[in-house]
Amino acid sequence: MERFDLIIIGGGIVGLWSAYFAAQRGLKTVLVEEHGIAAGASGGVLGALMPHSPDRWNAKKQFQFEALNQLPGLLQEIEARTGQNVGYRRVGRIAPILKEHHVDDVARRAEGANEFWQTEQSAFAMQHMDAGPAANWPAVEAMPFGVAADNFSARLSPRKLIMALAGSLHGSIDMRFATRAAFLGEKQVTLGDGSILHADKVLVSAGLASFDMLRPYAPSISGRGVKGQAAVLGTDLDPNLPIIYSDGVYLIVHDDGTTAIGSTSEKEFTEGRETDHLLDDVVEKARALCPIVKDAPVIERWAGVRPQAQGRDPLLGVIPQHDWLYVATGGFKISFGIAHLMAQSVLGALCGDETAPSIPKEFTPGNRLPR
Ligand SMILES: Cc1cc2nc3c(=O)[nH]c(=O)nc-3n(C[C@H](O)[C@H](O)[C@H](O)COP(=O)(O)OP(=O)(O)OC[C@H]3O[C@@H](n4cnc5c(N)ncnc54)[C@H](O)[C@@H]3O)c2cc1C
Known part of the structure; x- marks a missing residue:
């Protein structure tokens, strides 16, 4: 059995940014992707970064605003590191x-x-x-x-960003492609070839598949x-x-x-x-x-x-009663503008870092459970 600090399930835009910030924190991380990089929703062609309308302001709009502001600097960082332009x-x-x-x-x-x-x-x-x-x-x-x-508003090339992000991770985290992750039990994930990974924390960023994966641990969370x-x-x-x-x-x-x-x-x-x-x-x-x-x-x-x-907000944070299990998904139509901030805040929560950007309460799994 291989041991890690963090297993990330899913190599879309959310999983890749999460891996990027996990590597920055020095976590021994493995990212598992069932197919290839951006095989899911993140492999598209549009790349619109459009802010929510500036009226009826709320936590989600503020989160997106901060994310859109922060993004150009981070993209420059990725471009400088990889020599790849993200459009x-x-x-x-x-x-x-x-x-x-x-x-x-x-x-x-x-x-x-x-x-x-x-x-x-x-x-x-x-x-x-x-x-x-x-x-x-x-x-x-x-x-x-x-x-x-x-x-x-701005735009980028989704595929170029995905490739650059994946390139920037080279050598700093372990990446397993073309293999499906499934939960074996607490803190344990099995891969398609039968191998078993163990980690202190597991982050599910498997896009649409996240909802089914989480069902055994949080039956009332849906999407x-x-x-x-x-x-x-x-x-x-x-x-x-x-x-x-x-x-x-x-x-x-x-x-x-x-x-x-x-x-x-x-x-x-x-x-x-x-x-x-x-x-x-x-x-x-x-x-x-x-x-x-x-x-x-x-x-x-x-x-x-x-x-x-469910509820249209991103789903971000720890799964109640399972303090080893985290989720980051549900970016819906705006993921490319917020995935990096979702990643920073979920990594902050996962590491108990109170200086990290906080997760709006509305996004947390705990907020979606019946009271
Ligand atoms: C037509 C279209 C246009 C869009 N336009 C925009 C836009 O202009 N701007 C914008 O911000 N957003 C846009 N979006 C939305 C955006 O693309 C998605 O919200 C985003 O890609 C979701 O990213 P993700 O990482 O959450 O999921 P995904 O990209 O779906 O990644 C999840 C990954 O997990 C993997 N996976 C699943 N199950 C497992 C498992 N068991 N083990 C291992 N790996 C697994 C999948 O193979 C997949 O690669 C658009 C979407 C579509 C479809």
């Missing part, structure tokens, strides 16, 4: 306004941004504009009452998968163009000039990895929004299943 750029976002009375909502959010989106270094803002900053992005008729524009489909168009556009977000459809230009289009949001599905006509509909909506991508070929179609914990 990050703070390009802002424009959201076409489709109904006149929504103009007032933007004014209210702009006030909220002035209050909540401020740090000592940066003042982020939202404002109403008659049109986006670039011609035909989107088409004039797609923004009958102008746009809500913010300068806080579900929400399938998403996305595509990449072979464009050659300016990578500084802001993200467009309209009625559930995103257009995101990446550093190579291609445009990622997303996403469907499917609660009912049979095959989580396959794309179908629902993606065609999203692509058609995107083409109608921005006729400059009208004839661009679809060069990739992709689907994955987002983990959504």
